Amino acid sequence: MAEMKTPGPDHPITLEAAKGRLQAAYSGHVIADSENVVMLREATYPPVAYFPRADVEMAFLARTSHRTHCPYKGDAAYFTLDMDGHIAENAVWSYEDPYEAMTAIREMIAFYPNVVEIRPVAGSVPDVDVEAVVLHTDAGDGTTQAPHWAPTVDEPLP
Numbered sequence: 001m002a003e004m005k006t007p008g009p010d011h012p013i014t015l016e017a018a019k020g021r022l023q024a025a026y027s028g029h030v031i032a033d034s035e036n037v038v039m040l041r042e043a044t045y046p047p048v049a050y051f052p053r054a055d056v057e058m059a060f061l062a063r064t065s066h067r068t069h070c071p072y073k074g075d076a077a078y079f080t081l082d083m084d085g086h087i088a089e090n091a092v093w094s095y096e097d098p099y100e101a102m103t104a105i106r107e108m109i110a111f112y113p114n115v116v117e118i119r120p121v122a123g124s125v126p127d128v129d130v131e132a133v134v135l136h137t138d139a140g141d142g143t144t145q146a147p148h149w150a151p152t153v154d155e156p157l158p
Helices: 100-105 130-135
Strands: 013-017 022-026 029-034 038-042 048-052 061-070 074-083 086-094 108-111 117-120
Touching: 013 100, 022 048, 022 086, 029 048, 029 074, 038 100, 061 086, 100 108
Parallel strands: none
Antiparallel strands: 013 038, 022 029, 022 117, 038 048, 048 108, 061 074, 074 086, 086 108
C-alpha cells in the first residue's frame, strides 16, 4: 500500500476558494467556467485551480489509463483533451478518492497550465478603488491626503 503523508510545516498544503469566477480555455474554447474553484497551494509548487466537475465540459475529456500517486493527496486519474482535432494527452487530472485531508478536491478537475489557460472572468472580482486608496495614503508629511476612514473597531476600554 502507498504511503500517506499529512501536510505540515515541512510540506504545507492550503486550500481556499478562488476569488471570483475562473475559466479554463483550450484551443480557443472555454471548457470550464466556475465561481466555485478551489485553489490548492502546495509547498513551493505553483498554485493549481481545481474546477467542480459539473462546471467542466466533460464531453471533451477522455479518461486514460495513466495514473500517478501523491503521498499527500492520493491517486490521480488522467484525461486527454480533444477539441477540434487538437489533442493534449493526459493534460487533465482528478483526485476521485483523495486522502482525508484533501477531500475538498474530490471529483474536481485540474488542468496543466502549459496546455490550458486559466483566467479570471472580467468583472467577477470586485475592483479596488485605486483613487480612494491613494488618497488615504501618507502625503509625505505625516498626514493623509484625504480625511481618515471611519474606524472598523471600537476604541479599547481603559
